[in-house]
Amino acid sequence: CRHGFSNVSPLPFQNEELRNLSLSGHVGFDSLPDQLVNKSTSQGFCFNILCVGETGIGKSTLMDTLFNTKFESDPATHNEPGVRLKARSYELQESNVRLKLTIVDTVGFGDQINKDDSYKPIVEYIDAQFEAYLQEELKIKRSLFNYHDTRIHACLYFIAPTGHSLKSLDLVTMKKLDSKVNIIPIIAKADTIAKNELHKFKSKIMSELVSNGVQIYQFPTDEETVAEINATMSVHLPFAVVGSTEEVKIGNKMAKARQYPWGVVQVENENHCDFVKLREMLIRVNMEDLREQTHTRHYELYRRCKLEEMGFKDTDPDSKPFSLQETYEAKRNEFLGELQKKEEEMRQMFVMRVKEKEAELKEAEKELHEKFDLLKRTHQEEKKKVEDKKKELEEEVNNFQKKKAAAQLLQSQAQQSGAQQTKKDKDKK
């Protein structure tokens, strides 16, 4: 995807061949900017800041100092297994301006031993916000005018005050982020660097950014009211900041400061650090521009890449125009359909397998039953055989007994008749 257009927008309506008409009296449309602002005031503004930096580098303290508020935070531990993003929203009010502020923190950044993937959760988070907006924009029935914008408008990149140069993690991360978000690099805990070292450090950082092609946020210089202040401030990048919500008595006033045995570092003293410059640039001068750049540049780039990725292109005059909404939804439905089909297939396969297994088991059970029956029958047969044989034997035994009895009887009869005969014979004599 190619990068977008230039930062400079032309003066209104100069390109077109339009007649300038002179008015003969006061019409009253000079109230338009006020009408516009009143609308915005009643709706409120969204501003989302992403703080990227190592644990303990002072992100939460700086946010507290910037917005003069104690935001909730417990210090994070150094034991995080990976980088995760924590977002918190607040509603701030100053006179009649309501600001919906969201601060996103990178928890665990820089703590791991292997930091190869550290940038990924950050990029994913930023993309997710763009995606959410894109989804809303592509809906048929949408409500963009009261959409709570969660896209990141400014990324404060906290550079550790080593005094030497950027870490490779810093370069890699910033390179990955520079086309997605407005990056404002700052040197954290700047009170640990001596003044002469600070100047060298800043130059080194800026030249490293340039030589690595990292595009940081450019404070706009095309609008005459802010061009001067923006140009002056740009020279001091990256801003060396110190954060503190503690107040110390300086002279006869209380001021935000850090108290050391060797002196007091005043947060809002421009000789001590660049905190005031950061506040000017981030909030008081360029907040609206940061929001606009996010919407017209970074978001458009994301949108364009996303849609081109999905296979869309703008039409040439001959062919019919494309419907983004329709195609996007159609592709999504197709994808869902495929998913469903796959799911169905898997379910079918599962059911089939279950059936098969069931059948197998049934078969096995049947076999077992059969075997059992067979055994039973065999057993019974044998039993019967044995009983038959037993009966036979008994019969034989009976027969034998009968025969024996009969034989005995005969014998006894024979004996008796023999004895009788003998007796008779005796008598005769």
Place this chain on the structure above:
Amino acid sequence: MDPLRQSPSPSSSQASSPRTLSCEGLGYVGIEAVLDQLKIKAMKMGFEFNIMVVGQSGLGKSTMVNTLFKSKIWKSMMPGLRVPTPQTLQLHSVTHVIEENGVKLKLTVTDTPGFGDQINNDKCWDPILGYINEQYERYLQEEILITRQRRIPDTRVHCCIYFVPPTGHCLRPLDLEFLQRLCRAVNVVPVIARADSLTIEEREAFRHRIQDDLKTHSIEVYPQKCFDEDINDKILNSKIRERIPFAVVGADREHMVNGRCVLGRKTKWGIIEVENMAHCEFPLLRDLLIRSHLQDLKDITHNVHYENYRIVRLKESHALPRGPGWVNLAPAPPTAPGPAPTGTRASPGPAKVCRWAEDNSDEDF
């Protein structure tokens, strides 16, 4: 543990519910400055405003526009050299850039000569509706491009002023038909034209009858009740609604009255001062359209009317049979699909639309 705190997964987009904090405590942050930043940016970009005037010839539409913007918007429309009434309804747009105190406004005025002038005025609103929807279509086409312009040119009609002839009776069938259809697609502000032919009492009676007619036919003219956002809006807009339709008189000539130079119409029986509330309600119209509700007119056009159009168009193209590839947003029908489509689609008719830009011929179905 703070119940509001959440620890989302790395790619989660959830944030905890907002808590309201006041940062006035420890000192000034400077969030307020964003209002000025907004103003500067808006003034740099310039503003656009597109207005349409509808009404029969002779009701003073062109003069009214000139009076509203205190300039010769219509150079060629001299009262004496009236062009012959066109045979068909034509739409004629002209664009100017006007500046006041550093605020640049690109003003486009669309006139509709021939409206209601024919013997048979059936469907004379179709070309007007068609034009309005065509502007929505243009914007939509720009919006769905992959590579979009930084700022999409806005040609959508923000306000349609409808000139009711001062019959003194009630709304005519033509008025009712037109208002019914158009109020659903665009902000319509009806005015009683040439009100100098009615006395104050006649005006009030006429106005009430018109208001009754509008209510009977459920016609919601601007400012619509359903878009009042809060109680302040309601109060302010109710006052305006009581006076709608405004009884107006237009004039682009100046006359001396009591030593002052005023815009007015000179008649034999007196000078009608256009900017005098006792004479007519032109100041109310001007204040509504320009000084207080201009941004609101644009917002309602963008957030409501345009969105309604978009919904209908996108749904329509869904319902169409698909061709090869991923077709698509069907060519817009010559007359509006409109948020409240009538039973039959009207045929394009013999209307011709001409603009300062290139001419788009009607597409064939």
